[in-house]
Amino acid sequence: MVSLEELQSRFGEEIREKTFRDNRFIDVSSGVLLDVLSGLKADFGFSMLIDITAIDWLDYEGATDRFSVVYLLLNVETGERLTIRTAVNLPDPQLPSVCALWMSADWLEREVYDMFGISFSDHPDLRRILMPEEFAAFPLRKDYPLKGRGERHNFPVITRSEG
Amino acid sequence: MAVGLPENIFITRLDAAANWARSNSLWPMPFATACCGIELMATAASRHDLARFGAEVMRFSPRQCDLLIVAGRVVMKMLPVLQRIWLQMPEPKWCISMGACACSGGVFDTYAVVQGVDRFIPVDMYVPGCPPRPEQLLAAVIDMQEKVRRTGTVMGREFAARDTSSGPTPFDLQEEHRIEDASLIQLGGFSAAATTMKRDA
């Protein structure tokens, strides 16, 4: 088990911990994110990155930041799981890429970029992964309408006489 | 009347002969993008046996097909592919829109799902259901044969008159209103400038 004190002494006092039904969440600031993650991989055996995802807190009661980016880590030797969360804000939500630590981060970060518009510096190939290249919005942001802005119907019509 | 025809020769119209041949050898192009595709496979498999109606030759090249079966939801990223496949099919060709999703978007009224393929490609036959049972698809194929027999011509003259879309206009009133209400019409967002802006951010 990684102890909170250990993390705090290495990476700064502002690291917070929360537990919900045996799941541990560690909140770190985006400044020390890369240090914490590489430390967790190198010294605490978190060799597997399960997922990266994000949450848009727009209009959420009591929320102070616009986005949280969430890293789910697994220590494959001990089975320990850890969730690392960090906050990013508009107008330029940006985080360091962790592709150098875990290869699996490549597509996961592309997905977060595609859906939330959070970019990752030093990512080898930060392109959209699900939406078409020419799509201009970030559909999982809460201020994007569920039914879109008309992108789904912005195509030429083929009638029977012409083809 | 003494017209001396030898045995095994009979007279018909060219249209009727062509329709007879065409309707009994529809070669489907399976455009199966979702769960309806499974039902389409079941239709072709032994229990329901699409072969009884001469339509068992599923070809995976549009160049060899004359019946497009759109089975499943079509998302905006897939729609240009669907249109391209339709255009690549040689004349004469027909289209069956199978299932609620292909016909109207079904329950997937979201930013990514096209609300009915008939907005963008011509559709001859709609099969309701989610998913339609194989019998329903068989019924549609039989109806399709009937339609070919009744309206078909050798040179495909019947298609020339269909110069409007068979579905609602892409931005029908409902869609217009919705976009306007949110004062969100931003189709310019598709410009290259907007994309690069996002990419550099």
Ligand code: SF4
């Ligand atoms: S109509 Fe129903 S079964 Fe068919 S693709 Fe849509 S959800 Fe799936």
